[in-house]
Amino acid sequence: MTPTSPASSPASIAENLVEVRARIDAASRAAGRNPVAVTLTAVSKTQLPEAIDAILAAGQRVFGENRVQEAQGRWTKRLPGLSDLELRLIGPLQTNKAEDAVALFDVIETLDREKLARALAEAGQKLDRTPRVLIQVNTGAEPQKAGVLADEADALIQVARDTYGLKVDGLMCIPPADEDATPHFVLLKQIADRNELSVLSMGMSGDYETAIRCGATHVRVGTALFGERNRL
Numbered sequence: 001m002t003p004t005s006p007a008s009s010p011a012s013i014a015e016n017l018v019e020v021r022a023r024i025d026a027a028s029r030a031a032g033r034n035p036v037a038v039t040l041t042a043v044s045k046t047q048l049p050e051a052i053d054a055i056l057a058a059g060q061r062v063f064g065e066n067r068v069q070e071a072q073g074r075w076t077k078r079l080p081g082l083s084d085l086e087l088r089l090i091g092p093l094q095t096n097k098a099e100d101a102v103a104l105f106d107v108i109e110t111l112d113r114e115k116l117a118r119a120l121a122e123a124g125q126k127l128d129r130t131p132r133v134l135i136q137v138n139t140g141a142e143p144q145k146a147g148v149l150a151d152e153a154d155a156l157i158q159v160a161r162d163t164y165g166l167k168v169d170g171l172m173c174i175p176p177a178d179e180d181a182t183p184h185f186v187l188l189k190q191i192a193d194r195n196e197l198s199v200l201s202m203g204m205s206g207d208y209e210t211a212i213r214c215g216a217t218h219v220r221v222g223t224a225l226f227g228e229r230n231r232l
């Protein structure tokens with residue numbers, strides 16, 4: 001994608017939202033899929049309150065955040081007025097933040113190791129809330145990237161479900177930045193199918209239409225909605 005699009009004004013955020021939704025619809029129809037089966041997750045990390053106000057006013061309700069503390073600051077005070085809000089954690093999670101994450105997020109998309117599965121299960125018991133999770137798969141086997149290796153995904157899915165009682169909704173991936181994403185999306189879909197998982201969180205601003213062709217049920221879009229991210 002183009003590296004810099006300037007941070008957007010409230011009016012253009014509303015326009016961007018209309019455009020992204022229209023593209024999701026078109027890509028879904030072109031793939032023979034029902035557009036309502038694809039959820040837009042607006043990635044709100046680093047965004048200022050005005051931008052959040054603008055996209056909420058335009059009707060967006062599903063948001064992705066990559067840091068627990070930053071998300072608490074952005075959303076905790078807004079939560080009481082927004083009963084239909086859905087918050088999804090899309091960044092790496094440390095076990096010592098598991099309880100805060102379970103308390104705030106509806107879905108944690110970045111479960112990638114047994115130790116974290118255990119911490120989430122313990123947090124869920126303490127808070128009386130069964131965490132909903134996606135397993136993050138490192139489809140490109142990139143050493144610096146979070147996620148379970150594709151070979152080890154089936155085992156982690158089983159352990160998360162059967163040993164720890166987590167509600168595993170599906171899978172998430174972030175393909176290598178410099179490669180065609182298609183084979184990574186296809187691989188994620190294969191792992192989901194053989195484990196009978198229905199949710200696939202894949203595709204970002206530069207490739208969400210490709211991801212929809214490959215079966216994405218959730219696309220995570222930041223820049224195409226908000227413009228360039230602020231540096232916090």
Ligand SMILES: *Cc1c(COP(=O)(O)O)cnc(C)c1O
Nearest residue numbers: 043066090204205220221222223
């Ligand atoms: C920031 C982020 C996104 C959004 O990326 P854009 O290219 O701005 O759409 C999606 N997924 C994850 C995991 C992210 O951290």
